[in-house]
Amino acid sequence: MSDLEAVDAPIAYHLRRYTKTDGRVLRLYGRQPHTLPVTEDLPPVDPPNPHLRWHPLRQEWVIYATHRQARTFMPPAEYCPLCPVAEGGFPGEIPFADFEVAVFPNRFPGMQADAHDPPGLGVPTAPSNGLCEVLVYTSDHEASYAALSADRQALVVQAWIDRYRDLLGESQVQFVMPFENRGEAVGVTLHHPHGQIYAFPFIPPVVERMLDGFRKTPDLRSDLLRQADDGLAVAGDDRMQALVPPFARFPFEVWILPKVFHAGPWSFDAAEIRSFATLIGKVTATYDALFDRPMPLIMLLYAAPKGAEHVFPFHVQFLPFLRDTNKRKFLAGCEQGAGTFLVDVAPEDMAGRLRDVAVTR
C-alpha cells in the first residue's frame, strides 16, 4: 500500500505514496527517500458527500458540507493531527515517526471527488466533486514556513507544483488554489505549520473576475513590476518581485510576481523555485517584524485556471488582517454588503513601512 519514486525535477526529490486505512492517499515529499515503517493511522470515517447550490442573486456556487458537524473522533486535549506519530502513539493523519513535507486529502472536506446525488431543490444543485488537500510544511509543530531552511522551503514549492499537476489532471477540476490561513484572527485553531489546496470543479467568482481583469488589462503584470520601481517594492531579486499593489484592499497587502510570465509555478526552473520559496519566507518574516507579533493573514497562490494559461499570470497575494499593532481589519457592512473595501493607509506608505522592517535573511 506504499510506493516510492525518485522524481526528476529541477531540484531532485523523492515521493512516497501511502494509502491510509480509509483509502486516502498520503504523499510524503523528501530530499531523502522516506522508508520509515507505518505507525498508528486514524480510524476511517463515513465518506463525506458535500453538494453545491446555485445562488441566483450572486450567481455563484455555495458549498454545503453538513457532515462537518458530525465529527465523533475525540482526541486528547493537546492533540495535533498533523504531528508525526510514534509507534504505539496516539493516531494521526501522518502515521510515521518523521517526515519532511506531507500532503493528504482533508478528512472533512468541502469538496470530494466522488460526491454524488445532490438534493433536488428549488435552485440548481450539483455534487461538490472537487478536492481538498492539506499540505504540512514540516514535522516540527513549533516551526513556521519562514523558519524552515531554504531547501525545505523549495521542497514545499515542489510539493505545490506536484499537486498542481495531479489536480489539474482531474477532468472535472477547473481551478486549483493552494493557500494558507494563518492566525486565530483568521479562524486557525491548528498551529502546526500547514496550508491547504482546494481544487474547484468550477472557476470561483473571484477568479472569474480576475481572469476577465487580466483579459482587459494584459499589461497589468508588467505595469505592476514597473511601479515597484516607483516606491511600491518590498523585496525581491532578479527573478521575483514582492510589492504593494497601488490598489491594495487590505492593510499592508503584498503580491509576489515572477519577473517573467508563468501560468503557474510548474514551469519554474531551479533558480525560480529557490527565489520564490525564500521570498515567501521573507515576506511573512517581514510581516511578523512590522508589529513585532505574528501577522494574521491569508496567503493565496493564484495560478491560471484551466484553459487560461496564456492570459492569467501566476502570482501570490498576501491579505493581512492587522492595520496597526492592536487594530484588526474587519470585513463588515461596506466590504460584505457592497463588496467595496475601505482602506486607511495609502499603499505607498504601506510599502515604505514594510521596507523599513524588511527581513532579507
Added chain:
Amino acid sequence: MSDLEAVDAPIAYHLRRYTKTDGRVLRLYGRQPHTLPVTEDLPPVDPPNPHLRWHPLRQEWVIYATHRQARTFMPPAEYCPLCPVAEGGFPGEIPFADFEVAVFPNRFPGMQADAHDPPGLGVPTAPSNGLCEVLVYTSDHEASYAALSADRQALVVQAWIDRYRDLLGESQVQFVMPFENRGEAVGVTLHHPHGQIYAFPFIPPVVERMLDGFRKTPDLRSDLLRQADDGLAVAGDDRMQALVPPFARFPFEVWILPKVFHAGPWSFDAAEIRSFATLIGKVTATYDALFDRPMPLIMLLYAAPKGAEHVFPFHVQFLPFLRDTNKRKFLAGCEQGAGTFLVDVAPEDMAGRLRDVAVTR
C-alpha cells in the same frame, strides 16, 4: 442654524435640522417636535478628502480614507459620541439633552460629497464623493433596536426612508445602503444602538452582480416567498416575510422580503412600515435567543440602485457570524481568495432551528 418641519408621511413625524459647528447637518426625527436648546457640540476637524482607486484585476473601486488615522480628539474613557449631551457636559455628535432618532454625516467618512483632486497614479483614481451617515436609533445607550417600542422602530424606518429620498436626490449618488454592524466579532466598538448609511457614487460590485442576478431571474422574489411555505420561513405576517434563502452563505442567514414588490421602503404604506419595522426587531431578538447571547451580525438594506427601480426588489439580508454558541464563522482562504462560501448547516435546518426559538413579541 436650526429649522423644524412637520412631515406629511404615512405616519406623521417631525424633522429638525441643525447645522453643527463644522457645517455638518444633524437631523432629529421625532413623533414630537424637537425644541430642546443646543448644548455642547464637537470641535471642527479638517475636512476629509477620501479618494478612489480602480482595482483593475477585481474591476472595482477601492476607497482610501487616510485621514481616518489622524484623529486627535481625545475623549474620556467611557465616552460615547452618540449619547445625548447635557448642558456643560462633554461634547458629543448630538448636542442636545435628549432626542428620539438622529442622523448626521460621519465625522471621518470614507466618502465625502465635496471630495476633490484625487492623486494621479498608474491606475485610474476619482474623488470619493459619496456620503456616509450615522443613524442613532435612540438616546438610550443601553437599548437595542429589538427593545425599542414598535412606534420608535417605525420612526427608524421613516428616517431611513427620508435619507433614501435625500441621498438618491444627489446627482452623483448611484446606490444607497443603510446597514448595521453589530457585535465585536464584526469590529464594532461603539455599543450605542446605531446603524450607518452609505451613499455610493458608483454601483458597488456586489450590488452590480445582484442587479444582474435579478435581471436574469425575475421570478426570484416570488420563488423565495413560495419556498418560505416549504419550510424556510422564520417569521412574518400578511405584508412581510422573513425566511432563510435555500442558498444561504452565512450560518442562519435570514432575508426579509415584502410580499409585494417595492424598489425601496419609500413606497411602503403605514401598515407596511409597521410590519417591516417590527419584523426587523423580531429577527434580531430571535438571533439573540438562538445561542442565548447577542448574535454578531451585519444587517443590510438593499434597495434598488438608481435607474433599476423596476428590476431590483427591496429586501433585507442578515449575515450572522456565529455557527454555534462558541463557534464563529470566519471568512478565510476559500471565501476571500475564491469568493466561494463553505457552509456546514443546511438552510432547511437553519430555518427550523430559528423557528424553534422565534421571538414573536
